[in-house]
Structures are given as C-alpha cells and as structure tokens.
Amino acid sequence: MTSRTFELGTDGRPRSEGRCGERTLADxxxxxxxxxVSVSVPDSPAVARRLADLGFTPGTEVRMLRRAxxxxxxIYLVKDYEIxxxxxxxxxxxxVEVDR
Amino acid sequence: xxxxxxxxxxxxxxxxxxxxxxxxxxxNAGKTxxxxxxxxxxxxxxxxxxxxxxxxxxxCRVGDRRFAVEDLPxxxxxxxxxxxxxxxxxxxxxxxxRAPDALLIVVDAxxxxxxxxxxxxxxxxxxxxxxxxxxTDELLRRQGAVDVDALSQALGVPVVAVVGHxxxxxxxxxxxxxxxxxxxxxxxxxxxxxxxxxxWVESVLSYAGYGAAQPHGRTRRLDAVLLHPxxxxxxxxxxxxxxxxxxxxxxxxxxxxxxxxxxxxxxxxSVHVTNPWLSGLLGDALIGGVGGVLVFLPQIMLLFxxxxxxxxxxxxxxxxxxMDRVMGRAGLEGRAFVALxxxxxxxxxxxxxxxxxxxxxDRIATMMAAPLMTCAxxxxxxxVLIGLLVDPAATFxxxxxxxxxxxxxxxxGAVSAMLAAWAFKKFGDRRGQPTPxxxxxxxxxxxxxxxxxxxxxxxxxxxxxxxxxxxxATTMVLWxxxxxxxxxxxxxxxxxxxxxxxxxxxxxxxxxxYAAGVGRLxxxxxxxxxxxxxxxxxxxxxxxxxxxxxxxxxxxxAAEDPEDPGDALRGMTYSDGPRAGQxxxxxxTIAALLVxxxxxxxxMATVGVIRRETGTWRWPLVAFGYLTVTAWxxxxxxxxxxxxxxx
Numbered sequence: 001m002t003s004r005t006f007e008l009g010t011d012g013r014p015r016s017e018g019r020c021g022e023r024t025l026a027d028x029x030x031x032x033x034x035x036x037v038s039v040s041v042p043d044s045p046a047v048a049r050r051l052a053d054l055g056f057t058p059g060t061e062v063r064m065l066r067r068a069x070x071x072x073x074x075i076y077l078v079k080d081y082e083i084x085x086x087x088x089x090x091x092x093x094x095x096v097e098v099d100r
Numbered sequence: 101x102x103x104x105x106x107x108x109x110x111x112x113x114x115x116x117x118x119x120x121x122x123x124x125x126x127x128n129a130g131k132t133x134x135x136x137x138x139x140x141x142x143x144x145x146x147x148x149x150x151x152x153x154x155x156x157x158x159x160c161r162v163g164d165r166r167f168a169v170e171d172l173p174x175x176x177x178x179x180x181x182x183x184x185x186x187x188x189x190x191x192x193x194x195x196x197x198r199a200p201d202a203l204l205i206v207v208d209a210x211x212x213x214x215x216x217x218x219x220x221x222x223x224x225x226x227x228x229x230x231x232x233x234x235x236t237d238e239l240l241r242r243q244g245a246v247d248v249d250a251l252s253q254a255l256g257v258p259v260v261a262v263v264g265h266x267x268x269x270x271x272x273x274x275x276x277x278x279x280x281x282x283x284x285x286x287x288x289x290x291x292x293x294x295x296x297x298x299x300w301v302e303s304v305l306s307y308a309g310y311g312a313a314q315p316h317g318r319t320r321r322l323d324a325v326l327l328h329p330x331x332x333x334x335x336x337x338x339x340x341x342x343x344x345x346x347x348x349x350x351x352x353x354x355x356x357x358x359x360x361x362x363x364x365x366x367x368x369x370s371v372h373v374t375n376p377w378l379s380g381l382l383g384d385a386l387i388g389g390v391g392g393v394l395v396f397l398p399q400i401m402l403l404f405x406x407x408x409x410x411x412x413x414x415x416x417x418x419x420x421x422x423m424d425r426v427m428g429r430a431g432l433e434g435r436a437f438v439a440l441x442x443x444x445x446x447x448x449x450x451x452x453x454x455x456x457x458x459x460x461x462d463r464i465a466t467m468m469a470a471p472l473m474t475c476a477x478x479x480x481x482x483x484v485l486i487g488l489l490v491d492p493a494a495t496f497x498x499x500x501x502x503x504x505x506x507x508x509x510x511x512x513g514a515v516s517a518m519l520a521a522w523a524f525k526k527f528g529d530r531r532g533q534p535t536p537x538x539x540x541x542x543x544x545x546x547x548x549x550x551x552x553x554x555x556x557x558x559x560x561x562x563x564x565x566x567x568x569x570x571x572x573a574t575t576m577v578l579w580x581x582x583x584x585x586x587x588x589x590x591x592x593x594x595x596x597x598x599x600x601x602x603x604x605x606x607x608x609x610x611x612x613x614y615a616a617g618v619g620r621l622x623x624x625x626x627x628x629x630x631x632x633x634x635x636x637x638x639x640x641x642x643x644x645x646x647x648x649x650x651x652x653x654x655x656x657x658a659a660e661d662p663e664d665p666g667d668a669l670r671g672m673t674y675s676d677g678p679r680a681g682q683x684x685x686x687x688x689t690i691a692a693l694l695v696x697x698x699x700x701x702x703x704m705a706t707v708g709v710i711r712r713e714t715g716t717w718r719w720p721l722v723a724f725g726y727l728t729v730t731a732w733x734x735x736x737x738x739x740x741x742x743x744x745x746x747x
Binding site: 044046047049050051052053054055057058059060066067068069070071072073075077078079080081082083084085086088089 | 177179181211213217218221315323424425426434536539540541
C-alpha cells in the first residue's frame with residue numbers, strides 16, 4: 001500500500017475528493033480488520049447518519065471481506081452482517097487497523 | 101374498538117375505520133413475507149409484482165376483528181436519504197396522511213446488533229409497537245441465541261419470533277395484534293445519540309442473552325466462487341445465458357399445449373357457430389387473438405419464476421455488487437441495476453423501483469432507460485419473428501441459434517439502456533448531490549415457495565388482466581377494421597373475385613378494409629424499413645401493448661389463409677407497390693422489425709407510469725419521442741446491414 005499525503009483545505013478537512021481522513025475503510029485490503037474512529041461526510045449529515053445506522057459507529061470492528069472484479073465496490077463485515085459500500089462512502093469512515 | 105363487526109354477513113367496516121397497523125423494517129428483514137402471512141391472498145399488493153417500494157395494503161382478520169395492514173418502504177434509519185424513505189417518515193409522522201395506530205417492527209434476528217439501532221429510532225416515536233423477530237431458525241442453526249422473553253423485558257415492548265415462510269409464530273402474532281391498544285411502551289425512551297445508542301443496544305442484547313450467529317459457511321464458500329473477480333464474472337454471464345435458454349426451451353412443450361387447446365376451441369366454434377360474421381368474430385378475433393397471446397403465458401411465468409428464485413436465493417444482490425462498477429460508468433448505481441433488471445420482466449415495476457434512488461437525476465435517467473430493457477411483452481414478438489428468421493435446429497456450439505439471437509436482443513436492450521442512462525445523466529439536469537451507495541449482502545437462503553409462487557401468480561394475473569382488457573379490445577376493433585366495409589357478392593364479382601373461393605374472398609375483404617387504408621396511409625413512414633401495410637397495421641396496433649402485434653399478424657395471416665397462419669406468415673408477399681409478389685418476411689425486414697421493437701416505446705401503461713412517477717407529461721413525452729425516432733433509425737440501420745450480409 002502506498003502512503004499518501006493530504007492537502008488540507010481551509011476548513012481543516014482533506015481537500016482531495018472522497019478522502020475524509022488519514023486512514024479509511026477504503027484503504028483496507030481483503031481480510032484486514034479495523035476499528036471505526038469516526039464518520040465524516042462533508043456537506044451531508046444525512047449520509048453520515050446513514051453510515052452510522054448501517055453499523056459504522058465509533059468503536060465498532062469492521063472486517064474487509066472482498067472487492068468487486070473492478071476493485072470497487074467492496075464488501076465489509078460489520079455488526080455480524082455483510083454490506084457492500086462504494087469507495088466513495090468507504091473513504092468517509094475513518095479507521096485504525098487492529099491486529100487479530 | 102367496538103365489537104360491532106363480529107357478525108358475519110354484516111357489511112364490513114370501511115378500511116379507514118379499522119385499526120391501522122404498519123410494518124417497518126430494513127429492506128431484507130423479511131417484512132414482505134410477514135405481510136403476506138398476515139394478509140394472505142387478500143392483500144392489495146398493487147398491479148405489478150417484484151417490488152416492495154410502493155405502499156402495499158391489505159387486511160388481516162383475527163377471529164371477528166379486522167385490521168388494515170400496511171407494508172411500509174424498507175429503511176435502515178429514519179433520516180431519509182431517498183424518496184421512499186421520505187414516504188416512510190411522512191407516514192410515521194402522520195405528515196399529510198393518517199399515522200398508523202400501531203407498528204410491527206420487523207427485525208432479522210441474524211442482524212440484531214445492527215438492527216437494534218433502527219428499533220431504537222422507531223421506539224422513540226412513541227407509537228404502540230411490537231417487535232417481530234424473523235429468521236430465528238437461521239440464528240439457531242448458525243449457533244446463535246436470543247431469549248425472546250428477556251428481549252421483550254429489556255425493550256419494554258412485546259416481541260414475537262416468527263418464521264414467516266413456514267408460518268411459525270404467525271398465530272401468536274395475530275393474537276398479539278388483538279391487544280395492540282394495550283401494548284406497553286418503553287418506560288425510558290432509547291437514547292438518540294449514536295454512541296449512547298450503541299451502549300444501550302449492547303446492554304439490551306446482553307440482557308437478552310444474545311449470541312451472534314456464526315458466519316454462514318455455505319455463503320462463505322459460495323461467495324468465494326460467485327464473487328471471485330474472474331470466476332464470479334464467468335458465472336454471472338453463464339447464469340444470464342442459462343436463464344434465457346431455460347425460458348426459451350422449457351416453455352416450448354407448455355406452449356404447444358396452450359396452442360392445441362385454442363386450436364380445439366376455434367375448431368369447435370367454426371363447427372357450431374353458423375353465422376359467418378359471429379364465427380369470424382369469435383374464432384378469429386377473440387380465440388385467435390387472445391389465444392395467440394396466451395401462448396406466451398408459460399414463458400412469462402417461467403421468467404418471473406426464475407427472477408424471483410434468483411432474488412429469493414440472494415443472487416440478485418451479488419449481481420448488483422458485480423455490476424455496480426459497470427453501472428457507475430453510466431453514472432448510475434447498483435440499485436439502478438436492480439430497477440433495470442426488474443425491467444427485464446416489465447418496465448413498470450422497474451420504473452416504480454426507481455423510487456429507491458435518492459437522486460432525482462438518477463431516477464429520470466433510469467426511467468428513460470428502463471423501457472429499453474427487454475420486457476416480457478417483447479418476448480412473444482421476438483419468439484414469432486426469430487422463429488421466422490432462424491431455423492429451430494440450427495446450433496452454434498452447444499447452444500441453439502434461436503436462443504443466442506434472443507440473448508443478443510436482450511444484450512442490445514441492456515447496452516442501449518446503459519447508453520441512454522449515460523446520455524440523460526450527462527446532458528440532463530446537473531444539480532444535486534451524489535448519493536450514497538450501500539447494499540446488504542444477505543446470506544444465501546432457500547426462498548420460500550409461497551413468496552415465489554405469489555410473484556409468479558402476480559405476473560400471470562396481471563398478464564391475464566391485460567389479455568382480457570386491452571388485448572381483447574384491440575383485437576376486436578382490429579378485426580372489425582380488417583373486415584369492414586362490407587362487400588356485396590356483386591361488387592366482388594365485378595372486381596373479378598371468384599366468390600366460391602373463400603380464401604380469395606377474404607383476401608379481397610382484407611385488402612379493401614379500413615385497416616388496409618390506415619396501413620397504406622402510414623406506408624411512406626415505414627416503406628424504407630421494408631414493412632408492408634399489414635405489418636404497419638400490426639406496428640400501429642402494438643402501440644398500446646407490444647404483444648398485440650402477434651395477435652394482429654395472426655389475424656392478418658388467418659384472414660388471408662385461415663387454415664394455417666404460421667406458414668402463411670412465411671409465405672406472405674407484398675400485395676402492391678414496386679415490391680409486389682416478393683416475400684415480406686425476408687431477413688432484412690425481420691431484422692428491422694426486431695430492432696424496431698427493441699427500441700420503440702409501444703406500451704401505454706409505461707407512458708402512464710412515467711407520468712405518474714414524475715408528475716409531469718414532459719418525461720413520458722420525451723421518452724416516447726426519443727425512443728420512437730431511435731427505433732426507426734436503428735431499424736433502418738439493421739435492415740441495411742442485414743441486406744449487405746444476406747446479399
């Protein structure tokens with residue numbers, strides 16, 4: 001995995017499109033496990049709340065299961081069920097990787 | 101509640117006076133099967149099967165009491181991100197309509213840890229509620245556990261475990277409904293803050309002795325193949341090809357049965373009805389017309405059977421996952437794929453399913469694309485025309501050539517739909533936010549036979565309704581147009597017709613009918629495509645509903661040679677003009693016809709549903725205009741290209 005630097009906008013949020021934080025669900029490789037730190041969706045609190053309703057709440061463990069043939073979307077295991085997210089949404093969920 | 105309606109024979113109380121019970125829950129929670137189990141076959145599930153987007157209402161009878169039951173749109177939360185979720189919230193708030201008296205919160209026991217957040221949000225609304233736990237059998241099988249009574253205590257509301265498709269727990273749920281007005285509400289409303297809510301969920305679940313289900317072994321093993329980057333794609337295309345091969349080959353013997361039945365029926369009419377006019381109207385128009393369309397009932401039922409099986413097994417969401425990136429190319433998302441896939445059955449459920457799309461731009465683009473997907477109504481037309489074009493015995497590798505041509509037409513529809521969606525997305529209104537995409541991957545499950553049969557029955561009954569109304573009316577009117585004005589024997593003899601030869605008489609009558617006049621009137625439009633006036637009449641009559649084309653061709657052919665309409669089509673020749681005497685159904689003409697039907701919007705019901713869904717005449721008119729023009733241009737192209745190959 002290549003490391004990336006982010007240019008921060010005036011509001012302190014990363015400026016690059018679709019990237020909401022340092023390390024996100026979109027950066028996980030298949031069968032990696034991570035813990036949700038925060039969900040940030042600039043300009044759309046309803047989408048942020050929906051991601052929380054889907055189970056992506058701070059402290060929750062998420063496991064990346066697989067990618068689609070064209071590498072997007074991805075399937076995650078969260079709160080005992082499987083859900084498919086596009087990179088654009090997955091990159092709004094900030095995580096820290098945990099070793100299992 | 102009064103006990104006024106307990107005597108049978110009394111006029112039933114109007115629906116609006118009954119207690120209103122609404123089902124809420126996540127999209128895959130099994131809401132629909134609980135709804136079906138409560139309301140049975142008396143449910144008013146709308147005209148079109150395959151969607152749970154629109155509001156379905158029915159009544160549930162428990163002893164002498166009746167309840168109005170409503171199946172609300174599925175959602176993961178009460179902060180709406182789409183139109184149908186807005187409907188859900190509006191209903192719960194009583195915003196513009198009557199709020200339900202009581203709620204049944206349907207929850208999949210295997211996703212309880214996530215679903216409890218939704219339960220918390222719904223309970224916070226303060227309506228009398230009962231939690232309905234589904235898939236408890238699966239939870240136990242996967243070594244999970246939950247104590248239903250303890251869960252009820254912890255939540256402070258009644259909890260009933262049901263296995264919707266088996267009917268377990270439904271009796272208990274009905275009993276529970278009787279006490280709806282006495283359902284306890286939680287003493288303390290669940291917390292609103294997501295962090296606190298997680299803590300609340302964990303405490304409730306631990307009190308209820310909840311053990312999460314183990315990962316579903318079969319699902320893991322199947323997904324390793326079915327969602328594999330290469331294998332999964334291969335399997336996806338194989339499933340699609342097999343799907344259409346099955347629809348094509350398995351239906352054949354059933355269709356022969358239907359055909360034989362109507363043959364016997366029309367033979368009976370011609371023997372027992374002596375009045376030639378009545379005999380013609382009954383035999384040719386009614387039995388010939390309706391029979392010619394009913395032949396396709398087995399195919400349509402088979403198509404819906406396969407679609408609802410794939411849906412019920414859980415393969416549809418896998419297909420959406422595999423296809424999402426491709427849909428992304430057209431600016432659409434996975435949910436639009438599901439809408440477009442439903443349009444393979446019928447554009448109407450497909451267009452109605454666009455309600456799940458949160459963005460208005462996506463909705464319009466999908467609606468404009470949906471009529472291009474090969475709907476079941478095109479199937480009869482394709483079957484007849486492919487039958488004329490391709491030898492049934494011809495094969496290409498292991499596959500029949502007829503099936504492959506059919507697959508090609510489905511592919512043409514799908515690719516054109518994607519291009520249309522892309523164009524409307526690109527050049528349409530550019531306002532609005534990109535919307536989130538998420539899709540639950542349910543474990544592979546055996547679909548309940550009841551749900552599958554209901555879907556097939558829904559499709560069959562709406563097709564039969566269409567046959568008995570629009571198609572009967574169109575074929576009758578057409579028969580009259582084809583047989584009027586009346587000609588006296590002297591007139592015909594004066595025109596040099598041998599009045600003793602019945603085939604010559606009917607050829608003369610059809611050739612001088614009002615329908616022929618109309619067909620010839622539009623001839624300049626369709627001449628470049630190689631259509632003669634009889635095909636024109638068929639194309640015009642198909643404008644209301646595509647299947648009518650088959651009935652019309654049957655009538656035209658039967659009118660010219662009542663003995664054998666099938667061969668008559670093959671031997672039909674141009675009756676006038678520069679091409680007089682040449683066969684009509686040559687490869688270039690059939691190709692042009694097939695392509696014309698692939699593109700043209702020949703379905704008044706679709707026009708109507710686009711009008712209803714968009715609330716304006718603008719979009720149905722745009723769809724009609726662009727599809728008709730494209731149809732003509734593409735048909736011309738198909739004719740020219742085929743002529744080059746055939747020589």
